[in-house]
Amino acid sequence: QKEVEQNSGPLSVPEGAIASLNCTYSDRGSQSFFWYRQYSGKSPELIMFIYSNGDKEDGRFTAQLNKASQYVSLLIRDSQPSDSATYLCAVKGFETAGNKLTFGGGTRVLVKP
Amino acid sequence: GAVVSQHPSRVICKSGTSVKIECRSLDFQATTMFWYRQFPKQSLMLMATSNEGSKATYEQGVEKDKFLINHASLTLSTLTVTSAHPEDSSFYICSASFRVGLNTEAFFGQGTRLTVV
Numbered sequence: 001q002k003e004v005e006q007n008s009g010p011l012s013v014p015e016g017a018i019a020s021l022n023c024t025y026s027d028r029g030s031q032s033f034f035w036y037r038q039y040s041g042k043s044p045e046l047i048m049f050i051y052s053n054g055d056k057e058d059g060r061f062t063a064q065l066n067k068a069s070q071y072v073s074l075l076i077r078d079s080q081p082s083d084s085a086t087y088l089c090a091v092k093g094f095e096t097a098g099n100k101l102t103f104g105g106g107t108r109v110l111v112k113p
Numbered sequence: 114g115a116v117v118s119q120h121p122s123r124v125i126c127k128s129g130t131s132v133k134i135e136c137r138s139l140d141f142q143a144t145t146m147f148w149y150r151q152f153p154k155q156s157l158m159l160m161a162t163s164n165e166g167s168k169a170t171y172e173q174g175v176e177k178d179k180f181l182i183n184h185a186s187l188t189l190s191t192l193t194v195t196s197a198h199p200e201d202s203s204f205y206i207c208s209a210s211f212r213v214g215l216n217t218e219a220f221f222g223q224g225t226r227l228t229v230v
Contacts, residue, residue: 032217043119043206043224044157088156092217100147101208101219105156 003027004091006104013111019076021107023089026070032092033065033072034101037085044088048074079111116140117209119222126197126229134192134225136207142187143209147219148180151204163190197229 004025013019021035032051036044050056050063050072062075072091076083086108090101116139126132136146145164149157161182163169169182181193190209194201204226210219 034219036221041204041226043221046218046220049218100145100159100162102159103157 003102004089004104006087006089006107008105009108009110011107011109013076013079013109015079015081015111015113017079019079019083019109019111021074021076021087021089021109023072023074023091023104024070025072025089025091025102027091027093027102028067028070030067030070030091030093033063034090034092035061035063035072035074036088036090037083038088038106039085047087076109079109081111081113084109084111117143117207117220117222119207119225121225122223123226124228126227128198128229129196131193131195132197132227134194134205134207134227136190136192136209136222138188138209138211138220141209141211143190143211144187145210146184146190147208147210148182148190148192149206149208151206151224157206160192194227197227199229202227202229 006023034049035047038044048063050065056063060077064073086106088106089104118137120135148160151157160175161169161171163182163184165184165187171177184190206224207222208219210217
């Protein structure tokens, strides 16, 4: 079982709709959770991070964390064609040496005009 | 967010030569830097963790004699791909982390596209 799992997609979303991305992780002691966006051929850029159970909103993005279910999600409201990218979920585990992140395989999102 | 500068962005080299990639944190001191490799349509795979002034910790399956990491200061880490071969062609990305309160954030460099011919 992979440590961090994501549906590879592509997730096709009409412009203006909500894109919902899911991520599950295996290390129950994980403490920090991150969502990165990566455009083709580019380096990942941090969108959001979340440390506590519940929702965290930043602009059109909302991260949701449920540690009991070992589940973190990202909602993108009012999706735009520029949101088309691969979204990477990353987890920093309590038992992980140093500060290294474990990445999921990424979900490719396509926002259609 | 914090700025991490990686150089060069693209490099083409001949098989058997060595390539050095630099990663600099421009506006903060990075306690730790990470080196990742990403093959097409795959996720980032951690190669090694680099701490300033100490030897890098390599992930399983990564040859430390082939991928030399030097972390000479809190703002600079270098990755040297020695005796490069075509199968080393990949997208190499560094990340630098620092503490924000009780938590740690990581920011990525722009990445280096290495092509070995």
